[in-house]
Amino acid sequence: MSYQVLARKWRPRTFHELVGQEHVQRALVNALDQGRLHHAYLFTGTRGVGKTTLARILAKCLNCTAAGAGDEGVTSQPCGQCSNCQAIDQGRFVDLLEVDAASRTKVEDTRELLDNVQYAPTQGRYKVYLIDEVHMLSTSSFNALLKTLEEPPPHVKFLLATTDPQKLPPTVLSRCLQFTLKHMPPERIVGHLSMVLEAESVPFEESALWLLGKAAEGSMRDAMSLTDQAIAFGQGEIHHADVAAMLGTLDHRHVLALIEALAEADAARLLAEVASLAEQGPDFAAVLDDVTAILHRLAIAQMVPDALDNGHGDRDDLLALAARFTAEDIQLYYQIGVQGRGDMSHAPDLRTALEMTLLRMLAFRPQGVPKPARTPLPMRGESGGGENGGSGSQGGSPAGEQGGVAPAAVEPSTPSAEAVSAPPPEAAPGPARETVPEPAPEPSVGPTSDEPPQQTSTPPWEEAPVDLNDAAAPASAPEGNVEPEAVAPDEAAGTAPTITPASEVDSEPPTEVAPEEAEPVPAEPTGDASATPAAESVASDGILTHEVWLLRFDALKLSGLTRNLAAHCMVENDDGEALHLRLDPSQAAMQAEVHVERIREALAGAGFDRRLVITDGELPGSIETPRQRADRLAAERHAQAVDALKADPHVKQLQQAFGARLIEASVKPSGEHAQG
Structure with missing residues (x-):
């Protein structure tokens, strides 16, 4: 007996043997079981997904004589043993007319086919017309088919199959039940x-x-x-x-080896892998396409691991690789790969183009080629300081904290740094509060905080552009009088009385002493005043404690990503030789050797010259980082400013007279100066 190919030997004979088309199987089985049969079915999909197979199974269901299910004898489970089922499987059933529309496109062929529609079936229960590649019919053939397709005799069923349904006239599509078969994953x-x-x-x-x-x-x-x-x-x-x-395809394991070399930032290994590929004479453009495709899958693995496909059987390998890249690196590599693919036509040769594209990925990594940071999976959309994170850290943008944008590009002002480094007098907090006069009976919009008006030292992160979208962002704006624009009247019907312009309200002379006219008081540091004596006593021993870290943070004069990294750290231990800082895990991707060295140099300049070790780990709930303390103080000042405005008689008068409302997000605490 001659050999039968696997595609024919294992062709499904029933709906239950069908693989990967459950949505079509369910609809047809239910229709057959309930006797709700349409006169025309259209099966669409790419080649080899089961269109003709479905049509033949449906023909068997309509003409099986052994099962006898339903009033008309149709069944969703053909026996496969009766003469009709065997004849259909062997392609010799006289009432199943299979037509190849690609070879019978003329209108005469269609008319000849339809001449026998009116006659009853010879052997089976239904006469079934299976028209394959129906989109190949001519316009005249479609027009000849329309009337019969819409109102065929009760003993006729039309089964149409096509790989290109867009070429079918809408008049044909509207007369059929259409089932789209899916690609096989x-x-x-x-x-x-x-x-x-x-x-x-x-x-x-x-x-x-x-x-x-x-x-x-x-x-x-x-x-x-x-x-x-x-x-x-x-x-x-x-x-x-x-x-x-x-x-003749490239071994997928070679592409994974290139990705591993990128993960290790090993340029020598990268070139060695390309040289190994060159021995096989591959299409280097296809290699770059495969690298870019894997970078796309790595990005999915980082963001939504459950959505990562297993198209190459390498899902576990990619999940492990994804943790060895930062999200920024993957996006950068992908962009460079796409641009490098377009530049290949201008390169001296394709291998050179591939090598230069891969080397460009490493060359444009931030800080050159340091050891890649570890990325916990899955990545989340929110950032923050873990369980200790304040309102500012939770609302910040992750792109700002972990991306390439420096959250604080402006150096702290010199007066702020000097105020932090100078030891504050013990009695400073008390007299400072006494110098602020009580509001007059008709106060203008003025200072609203209980803090000393001379305090010009601003927390380091109030300058950060990353907090512009934060709920507490207005609290981090520079000090000054509360902006009258914060009071916005609602739209009123009719003509509203004239309201004094904001400029005039702001120009009214204040009844209290302005901040710059108050009695001079030494500036106190960002930290609480109650922590100052203890911090100074410990600092005198030459040991850096967490209290001293908070007190001296502004004086370190750090900036950019380095400052952001340090602001999320707490002092874990200082033995005089090695200083151990613990970093918030959410900022672990930012850690790099260049930042650690800059922090160590800044500490050495402040009198703490020792080896620096920064490790990421969960922070205790009772400990505040400099970032969290700055956010907390900013939120407190913002809340005090809002409360003061709500109690202001001018604001109340506007609210009562014109239905005005206070836009709390636009309130800026006093005493702060704008920073670009």
């Missing part, structure tokens, strides 16, 4: 091939099946045909190396 193809090969007793390597599943491009029939070819190529067995050689 590689996972489904590999699973089915494994079952078939085990039944055929063919030894195989699973990695080879992934190559076949990927090469099939969603077609189960193509996968079966390639499997037949692989069995013959491997002399009855299927091995990874044989399938790769047969397909």
Whole structure:
């Protein structure tokens, strides 16, 4: 007996043997069981997904004589043993007319086909017309088919199949029930091939099946045909190396090796891998395409690990690789890869273009090529300081804290640094509060905080552009009188009385002493005054405690990403030789050797010259980082300013007279100066 190819031998005979088209199977089975049959069905989808197979199964369901289900004898489970079922499987059933529209496009062929529609079936219950590649019919053929397709005799069913439904006239589409068959994912193809090969007793390597599943491009029939070819190529067995050689495709493991070299930022290994690839004479443009495709999958693995496909059977490998990149690096590498692909036509040769593109990825990494940071998966959209994070850290933008934008590019002002470094007098807090006079009976908009008006030292992160979208962002704006624009009247019907312009309100002479006219008081540091004596006593021993760290932070004169990294740290231990800082885990991706060295140099300049070790870990709930303290103080000042405005008689008068409302987000505490 002659050999029968796998695609025909394992073609499904019933709906329950169908693989990967559950949505179509469910609709047809329910329609058959309930007797709700349409007269015309249209099956669309790419080649080899089961269009003709579905049509033949449906023809058997309509004409099976053994099952006898339903009033009309149709069934969703044909027996496969009766004469009609066997005749349909063998392609000799006289009442199943299979027409190849690609070879019968003329209108005369269609008219000849429809001449016999009016006659009753000869052998079966229904006369079934299966028109394959129906989109190939001419316009005249479609017009000849329309009337019969809309109102066929009760014993006729039309089953149409096409790979290009866009070419069908809308008049035809509106007369059919359309079912779109899906592409077969590689996972489904590999699973089915494994079952078939085990039944055929063919030894195989699973990695080879992934190559076949990927090469099939969603077609189960193509996968079966390639499997037949692989069995013959491997002399009855299927091995990874044989399938790769047969397909002429690049071994996916070589591409993963390139990605691993990128993860290690190892330029020498990167070039060695390219040299190893060159021995196989690959298409270097296709290699770059594969690298870019894996970078795309790595980005998905970082953001939504559950959405990562397993098209190459490498899902676990990619999840492990994704944790070795920062999100910024992957996005940068992807962009460079896409641009490098477009530049290949201008390069001296394709290998040079590939090598330069890969080297450019490493060259443009921030800080050159330091050790890559660890990225916890999955990444989350919010940033913050863990369980200790204040309102400012929770509302900040992750791109600002972990991306390439420096959150605080402006150096702290000199007066602020001097105020922090100078030891404050013990009695400073008390007299400072006494110098602020009580509001007059008709106060103008003025200072609203209980803090000393001379305090010009601003927390380091109030300058950060990352907090512009924060809920407490107005609290981090520079000091000054509360802006009258914060009071915005609602739109009123009719003509409203004239309201004094904001400029006039702001120009009214204040009844209290202005901040610059108050009695001079030594500036006190950003930290609480109650912590100052203890911090100074400990600092005199030459040991850096967390209290001293908070007190002296502004005096370190750090900026940019380095300042942001240091502001999320707490002092864990200082033995005089090594200083250990613990970093908030949410900022671990920012840690790099260049930042650690800058912090160490700043501490040495402040009198704490020792080895610096920064490790990430959860921070205790009772400890505040400089960032969290700055956010807390800013939020407190903002709340005090809002409360003062709500109690202001001018504001109340506007609210009562014109229905005005206070825009709390626009309130800026006094005593702060704008920073660009």
